[in-house]
Amino acid sequence: MDETAHALGASRTLWELVDRRAGLTPDRPVLLQGDRTLTFGELRDGAERVAAGLYGMGVRPGSVVAWQLPTRIGTVLLSFALARLGAVQSPVIPFYRDREVGFALRESRADFFAVPGTWRGHDHTAMAERLGARGVFEAYGALPDGDPAVLPPPPADGTAVRWIYWTSGTTSDPKGVLHTDRSLIAGGSCLAHALHLTADDVGSMAFPFAHIGGPDYAVMLLLYGFPAVLFEHFAMDTALPEYRRHGVTVAGGSTAFYSMFLTEQRKVPGQRLVPTLRLLAGGGAPKPPEIYHAVVREMGVQLTHGYGMTEVPMITMGAPDDTAENLATTEGRPPAGMEIRIVDAAGRPVPAGVDGEVRLRGEAVCQGYADPAQAAGVFDSDGFLVTGDVGHLRESGHLVLTGRMKDIIIRKGENISAKEIEDLLHQHPAVADAAVVGLPDQERGERVCAVIERRPGTGDLTLATMAAFLRGEGLSVHKLPEQLEVVDALPRNAALRKVLKYKLRELYG
Template identity: 80%
Template sequence: MTDTAHALGAARTLWELVERRAALTPDRPVLLQGERTLTFGELRDRGERVAAGLHERGVRPGTVVAWQLPTRIETALLAFALARIGAVQTPIIPFYRDKEVGFALRESKAEFFATPGTWRGFDHTAMARGLGARGIFEAYENLPEGDPAVLPPPPADGTTVRFIYWTSGTTSDPKGVLHTDRSLIAGGSCLAHALHLSATDVGSMAFPYAHIAGPDYTVMLLLYGFPAVMFEQFALPDALDEYRRHGVTVAGGSTAFYSMFLAEQRKDPTRKVIPTLRLLAGGGAPKPPEIYHAVVREMDVQLTHGYGMSEVPMITMGAPDDTPQMLATTEGRPPEGMEICIVDADGKQVPAGVDGEVRLRGEAVCQGYLDPKQTAEAFDADGFLITGDLGHLLPTGHLVLTGRAKDIIIRKGENISAKEIEDLLHEHPAVQDAAVIGLPDAERGERVCAVLELHDGAEELTLDTVTAYLRGQGLSTFKLPEQVEVVAALPRNETLRKVLKYRLRERYSA
């Protein structure tokens, strides 16, 4: 990290970070969207005017404001205006509907709710009214503005909880994750430190700004002083013109995004799909080694992958100067200030190279959850967050994830890692994506089921052909699937397009 970025990263609050960057490079762009540009100076000045407009509506330090908005310049302005006031904001993914939105509004006790009105054919304002939301206002194009003279001084304390993010809630109600300005700055600093970016780069936001990756990425822009292209609706190949027009150098999101870019590149291998692109980066979902090798080989760009979650926006990240072996098979290393502890079933730390549960401690770790009971269950006696992820550390400090505790299949008393089988399946030329799940089985306890999404025009795969292939790859016999299902598309969420295994379990358990 440069000396300037390091100094900016010491800011106590997000608004202090905005002010410091605006003072350094006021005319440099920070956000690009279509024909529109927002500079760092405009982010500060317009952010203050929007904060004044919100203040006139009754928003004060500590007021809880929920917002459900797409990835737009206005959304970032609103978020930073709320940070200027010192309000508590709770972003909600715009694809969520009555159940998730109602839960978030009730649990957070939101006093105001910003909606996009009718967006992509759905009336969010009508839904908000039906849910009995308070203080509803639309913030898609027009934001309230006022005279900044009415504002109180900006918040000076960066350790007060001012953000409530929501876990995906794929198997139960979502959890409200509590973050501070400093935890979000620490997460973004980790990302910036690992990727070795500069002021000449152009980034991209193809994910919902309401995701924890929103502030994570924006902090990186503020630290290094470069812009990012925002995509309100991301789809390939439609989005490629924007990538090319703005000269994007850094793209990504998660493994599914890598696969989409790779598919576009394969349409014409003789022409680089985004001429200026030099780096794909992301996280949030497992990355099969073959995806790394295919991206580097076919797209002629580097790929760095990381490890993060709503509770800790950035834990580790691969660095562009890591070896290909490390980039393909690990999640990278943690930055200074992030402690990773690997423990056995008794909670005792294990040495490097030994698998166990991953636990975390550091400034980027959340303060817990809205529900105090969930907070008590989430941390151990030493203050480490219990992630539920399994893995091991290498002597170099790189982290290797081997699955989740709930993603271990127990067949006849033997533990089987779903990720190990998935990584091998991804190397099969016919397989676009794979999800391996455990299904209830009266005789075995659980049986191994591989659900496959195939490339267009690929040969049909059967249980016999899949098991023969895996045997040839050296997979132990007791780990071989006993069931293979082929689907047109694996079910995914709308944020980082993670595969929803619980839906597959529900479908095939019958």
């Protein structure tokens, strides 16, 4: 990390980081979207005006403001305006619906809720009203505006909880992950340091800004002073012209994105898909080694993959100058300040090369969960976060993940609770029992497979009818099973008749 980026990384708050970067390079672009360009100076000044408008609406330091907005320049302005005020932000992924949104609003006790109105055919304002949300306002085109002279001083404490991010985890209800400005700055610093980026790079944000990766990426832009292209809704056919138009050098997101790039590259073998592109980077889902080798071989660019979670946005990351073997088969190494401990079933550290549970300690680690009941046991006696993931460290310090203790499915970088889907499937009159598992998928990381034990005397079940039922129950589209298997009896153990999911993964994977 260069000296300027290192100094900026010591900022106490996100607003201090914005203000310091705007002072250094006010006229350099930071956000590119369509024909619009926002500079670092405009980001600071515009966010202050939006903050003043929010203040006029009654938003104060400590107010809880939920927002469910697509990835737009206005969304970034609103988020940094809330950071300027010292409000508590609760970002919600735009494609979540009544079940998840209602839970987030209740658990965060949101005082205000910013929505995009009707977006991609869904009326978010009507949903907010249906859920009884407080302080609902639309923030898609026009944003609140006011005179910054009315604002109180910006927050000075970067260790106060001001962010609540939502993750499904292993249960049907989401978890509200508590973050501070400093934990988000630390996560973004880890990413920036690992990727060896410079002020001459041009990045891209193809994932929702409401994801924990949003501030992770924004911090990286602020540290190094380079811009990123934003995509409100990512589709490769419309994204490629924007990559070329803006000269993107760094792209990616997750395994699914790598596969999409490869699909397009194979349509024009021997040609550079994006002439300026030099690096694909991402995380959030398993990466088969063959994907790494195919990207390097066919696209002529480097691929670095990392390990992160909502609780710790950046844990490890592959470095562009690492060996091909490490980049293909590991999650990279942790940066300075991130401690990884691998422990056995009794919580005792194990040597390099031995599998165990992954535990983490460092400034980028969250402060716990909003629900005290969910927070119980999340940290061990030494202050390490208990992840439930399984893996080992190599002698070189590279992390290899080999499985998960949690029963979650990671599809395109998003955690999906198997239990949530199973609970809904059990409500179908033709279902006697159901098990949902994640199966390896080259494009998605994992795909959702529902295995159903059919109730005797009922008719045939199809994937289409089951998906329609789940959608009718309010399940988000991205959680719908992509594979359905109907069996006479699910495999169970002899003692407690517990369904043996590993047998289902072996059979259908």
